[in-house]
Amino acid sequence: MQARLNHRELMPELMNSLIALNKAVDECGLEKSLLHLIKLRASQINGCSFCVDMHSREARNDGDTEQRLYLVSAWRESPLFSARERAALDWVESVTRISDHAPTDQQFAAMRENFADAEIAKLTVAIGMINIWNRLSVSFQVPHPVTAKAAE
Numbered sequence: 714m715q716a717r718l719n720h721r722e723l724m725p726e727l728m729n730s731l732i733a734l735n736k737a738v739d740e741c742g743l744e745k746s747l748l749h750l751i752k753l754r755a756s757q758i759n760g761c762s763f764c765v766d767m768h769s770r771e772a773r774n775d776g777d778t779e780q781r782l783y784l785v786s787a788w789r790e791s792p793l794f795s796a797r798e799r800a801a802l803d804w805v806e807s808v809t810r811i812s813d814h815a816p817t818d819q820q821f822a823a824m825r826e827n828f829a830d831a832e833i834a835k836l837t838v839a840i841g842m843i844n845i846w847n848r849l850s851v852s853f854q855v856p857h858p859v860t861a862k863a864a865e
Contacts, residue, residue, distance in 0.1 A: 800824050
């Protein structure tokens, strides 16, 4: 796959703004491990290979396990995720697929059981942020890096 265009070079001011927002999201006070999970799940839903690759590597480097990362796409059937993570993963699926079905009152209630209102707002911005990155990478076919060993 070859990138369709280099959006980073074509819009440096907008990219700098996105990078600044992304940094603010990463430093918003939510657990790094939770942010990795929601970024990975949204990227899986959106079919963004660049972001799936990046966020699974970052999560692993920050201490998450291979097994949990493999099971993010099947989190409902796995006991490896906490109630807080489950609420967030359910929320990310609904917010990412908002045109199919908006988050329900039941999902919001589950969020409120596990997160303060400010955390819900931050998590929702984080979901929006990864969806922006996914849409750019998928639309412009940004290829993920391939190591020499993986290419064999």
